[in-house]
Amino acid sequence: MSKLIIRKVAVLGAGVMGAQIAAHCANADVPVVLFDLPAKDGPPNRVVDRAIGGLTKLDPAPLAAAVRASHIDAANYDSDLERLRDCDLVIEAIAEKLEWKRDLYAKAAPYLRPDAIFASNTSGLSIATLAEGLPEALRSRFCGVHFFNPPRYMALVELIPAPATDPLMLDALEAWLVTRLGKSIVRAKDTPNFVANRVGVFSILAVMHHTTRLGLGFDEVDALTGPLIGRPKSATYRTADVVGLDTLAHVIDTMGETLPDDPWHGYFKQPDWLQALIAKGALGQKTRAGIYRKDGKKILVLDRKTGDYRPSRGDIVSEVATALQTLNTAEKFAWLGASGLPEAQFLWAIFRDLFHYCAVHLEEIADSARDIDLAMRWGFGWTRGPFETWQAAGWADVAKAIQMDIDAGRAMAKEPLPAWVFLRGSVHEAAGSYSARDNVLKARPTLPVYRRQLYPDALLGEAPADRGETLWENGDDASGVRLWTRPDVDARIGILSFKAKLHAIGDEVIDGMLEAIARAETDLDGVVLWHDAPFAVGANLQQVAEACKAGEFGLLDGKVAKFQQVSMAIRHAQVPVVAAVEGMALGGGCEFAMHAAHRVLALESYVGLVEAGVGLIPAGGGSKEFALQAHRRAQHAAGRDVFPFIQQSFQTIAMATVAKSALEAVQLGFAQPSDDVVMHARELLYVAIARARAMFEAGWRPPLVNRAVTVAGRNGIATCELMLVNMAEGGFISEHDYKVAKAAATALCGGEVESNAQVGEQWILDVERALFVELLKTEKTQQRIAHLLETGKPLRN
Template sequence: MSRFVIRKVAVLGAGVMGAQIAAHCANAGVPVVLFDLPAKEGPRNGIVDKAIASLKKLNPAPLGAADLADRIEPANYEDHLDRLAGCDLVIEAVAERMDIKHGLYKQVAPVLPAHAIFATNTSGLSITALSEGFDADLRARFCGVHFFNPPRYMPLVELIPTADTRPDILDELETFLTTTLGKSVVRAKDTPNFIGNRVGIFGMLATMVEAEKFGLSYDVVDDLTGARMGRAKSGTFRTADVVGLDTMAHVIRTMQDKLPDDPFAAHFATPPVLAGLLDKKALGQKTGAGFYRKQGKDILRLDPAKGEYVPAGGKADELVGRILKVKDAGERLQKLRESGNPQAQFVWAILRDTFHYIAVHLADIAPTARDVDQALRWGFGQQQGPFELWQQAGWARVAGWIAEDIAAGKTLADTPLPDWVASGPVAERGGVHTPEGSWNPREGRFEPVRELPVYARQVFRERLAGEGGENPATAGATVHEDDAIRLWTAPGEERVLIASFKTKMHTIGQAIVAGLHKAVGLAESDYDGLVIWQTEGAFSAGADLESMLPVFMSGGAKAIEPEERKLQQAMLRLRYANVPVVAAVAGLALGGGCELAMYSARRVASLESYIGLVEVGVGLVPGAGGLTYGARRAAELHQAAPDSDLLQFLKRFVLQAATAEVSKSAIQAERMGYLQQGDVIVMHPRELLHVALGQARAMADAGYRPPARERFPVAGRDGLATITAQLVNMRDGGFISAHDFHLGRSIAEVMCGGDVDPGSVVDEAWVMGLERRVFVSLLDHPKTQERVMGMLQTGKPVRN
């Protein structure tokens, strides 16, 4: 079969979702045309122009960098339908009304290219009903593609076929969504609200019902149903505010209208408090008020009994907090169920309600139990899906508890659990997920995970508990391992060594420094390259301050100087290694983590990479070569543009370090100079290792040689004077404190090469020496000591 490539996308509808889907296509470098109605006044594309302009202002930012908005081509339905001819994928994202969608389809169907995939981003309307009126060819190319909001950040996309959708269309679209847009795809059945919203909104309704039953306030519920339960830390009611109460109400109405015979339908009524908020146009975060309201710096919560906002901040009882920390899932659920504490009973009730609901409806809404768990993981930020938790807690025992609660009238419906829960293969295997696959109740078998060529790019594909699969922390062949670092090779990859840190937040201490030296030595002697990749979480949150505290306490600031020198030497070892070192960056790369990436030969970064030199937050300056990197890169950029001024390049690096600016995406990190030409941005984080290994092999195959140790010009005392004047203005204007000014000037002094003539030529050793001297001197500064201790004690920066 020939390979189908989606080269250009059209999005129909420039509302919130349509514009943000277009923005994410722009993030991925995919040309995109955004359509809407012609404006009644002013420029014909005024509606779309306004939507594109608003993308630059939204927070969280839908664009990886504001200027990517220029990649979105504005268009309107009356003047520009001919532009659809060059599109391979057309996504409709207009209002959630069948009549509006059908009206638009009549306009665009005659001009859709014969090869193009046509998809609707509906959140719950019937895909089959939407396809009515299409000819057979278009029906075969039509499906649902439901992005979760906000499209850039939420991994989940639900792919919903009709009975007429060609299987290869679904495979092609899943491939594009996965590797090009970086999404995680589940296949859903064409039922109201599909999987994510069907189960997720039911869970929110059940939470509201049970919270009222047990007399719990919204802030206490959010504390219980957030991070303590392995879910998004915003909990339930704050999440509803973020999503938008109007959006939530729409999904609820769909359930009311389309699912009257659902055994749980009695609880699909719009909660009175939600109806009251909707009447007041209090739609959540976008209107400034919902279940919560921000007043100055204070967060208030709605007290429904009083009908007014009161101070928030309620927390879970200490007893329940301890129960929720119990690692064994079975013991944790048993303690919750048997506790007399109303908060504990509430948590058990909402878990039981969800277990009951998904068991009753699995056959109708999803191909397998895997799709349900993945939808809740990827669409609602849950660390594990409900079927996973049920299985880990003991399938038969939890099923018995649910049955007992049904019999006792405690559940939200009296419908018994399906027969497959308590007898047959699921009961025999102890759950719905097995190494052979996940339970498909329609077929009565465990169905293997869906395989497409695109998933070969995910060295460690995300697995559910019970499915088996290799654990990245132990997979492959271990070459060396200690308490801080593991050096290993991936399955089927013998040419490239991988270094993975084991420290908390992958911070860099003495043991990591030693491990990096060992990694380079082994890579140079036995391998073609070295990849620094973390199995999960941040790339690196920087230097391990806590591990340095005993050294400082015993020997003072001078005792830190040798350790700082070792850290700099480790960075130089990476830069001048005889094999390519590739940093595979995802998540936080702060301080020393940023320097680690910068001193690698190449960087492969996930789109959601947040990179920056943040040492001023603890009253220090970058000390592992970050300032030296800025001085050298500014000189290199100046050399490539000799008619320019060195200072124009240098100031950017100085101010970024002086203000602790962190990129909001890998794209912005590229603009900031932390990624360079030749570096690669990967949209799906699970493809990061595959691409990094490929880069290392390719560089080795091309005859890699490390860069020469060259000298470079610096701005000297004149450059320092110019930057100091700018910092004075920032201080006097109240933008930075006096100590921030001292730190900023220290950074500028190092990057300008110290007290030397402008244009003086120095080497890395010279600037690194300045960097060490300034770093060590700051350790004796009382303001710096306040910041360091504040960070160690609270985890938050101190502003002094």
């Protein structure tokens, strides 16, 4: 087919999933028409209007910026189906009832354009069966497109063809979903619950079975099945509450109804305790009670034996926790298999039965082991998929142990492991991942869109990632920076990466940045500041704390001056410096990004100047940058008064506000409207290199240092202080909060100068640096720094 252009999307169904799919399309600058039934009374679109309004109240937020709700139009099936003619992609997202879906298809089909794509967001109904309810002419443009909840944050979309689906259309839709919506795609077979839910729900059922068998508490199991084994913090039973116990029950029932020949079919039923909770309306988070419920600040958990709630403990046998935290994967599994502790037996059993299930069903449900592993990573948030985990644990030894348990009747099913398991030593290798159906290793998809992902999510055992060509580096593997290129992409655009943990900015990074930028100016055409998330968590506070403890404030003043020198080197380098930002860019990391010639941000970028949280103010040029923004905006305002443009910046810095998306980063002034927002984080480096190349080819040149910045001065400081007085009197801020916030106001307003005075950029840098060092000398700021280092949490003192 020709190039796929999607100018407008329609979503049929304004429930939880439909509304949030619409929200994510709006995040991607795609206008949406959201449909549902007409209201029984009042305005006909009231159902959808209420759903759109609810998007701004949910946490986590489906909208990357609340204003994006304006890109979603409300419509209903009775009076507005004509609006489907304007839509290039129509996504059905109503309840999982075959007859309801078919009735809706009959209504909508006459209004679809001959070239429009029609897709169902079903989580498990047969795509072939759904397609049978469509006119013949539409079937080639129909497929399943299964988003995971919440659609903004969960990477996975399963793409499922119907028998007549046009393969070229499917390729084009995959490319659009990847780049435009930022999704990670698994092509699923049309089997019940597809890939991720088929494996994920079985994993939950195995956990439930072994919880009961070993008499463990729900909270104990959640403590075991969360981060300790590479799963999300919500673990198993908290996740069930978040998803909704009724939804979980429906998926379990679907497996029971549609998989009668599955060797594990006897386990595809709701446990008695789950049925009891649903019967009394305790459906989880949405009803404020489920497996867990809150009583004030206390978290209670259901006790299966009594049927009542008790305080949640989450106890773990320390020996089990120690083994999980200290042993390598192979050692862990050997220890779990040999241990007599119930918690260890539980963990071995849930992994054994998961591996067993995946091996038996690989040929049926997935094209290769890669699809199962990536589906579980992207759809359920697992650090490693089941086959990766098995391979890391020692493929042959674990396979023998599983078969021994099957033979002894200890496994959940009697089905033997497939013969291929014993013929292989791994499933992921440099040549590809194993396909049980074709008995070969299959390489990754080769669609052109994936050329944009220079570093796709790597699986254990695959060919190692291309590390590029190192031009220069300093420090060791845990400090300093590395300047390198990808000659296969662009040999003259350098990539500058931090090597420290969480990409903290310490002395080695500062020194390395200055040297690397100087080298880039003479040897390269541009520089991209990039590394995997987080972008940077700010200054190395441990080094700051040690200098404070030694009373070396003169040394600290010099360090801050050098930090500012790096920011200005980024801004005024003789080649464009592009910041490629993903994840957290806090404090100094935010300041470096603000000084770049251009920013390319992943949508999920969390950017902020958070120094107030440790009793400090931005002093790496962040205060200066906001003062410059106010100056520039004031030049186009009546009266050219800068203070109105300082107010938001003051509140942002004083409250240590962090943007919750790249779009919010633009709103708050951490990024600019001209910056690029990339929906798929794995495309970030590719786009940033292309942007740096384009800037160089366009004759980019650095801005001149501004020597005449109009600042708010004393009157601006006094006005900010009035706000602080009211907050202090109301008990909202402490005395030290007041001191820190006044310092922030002073830096933003250019220091104690006349209002509307003109000063140079260096003047403002000197002001913010002096205030920063003075705050470092205070006991309360030093206490805040020490507390954050010790606990990871801010201190209010």
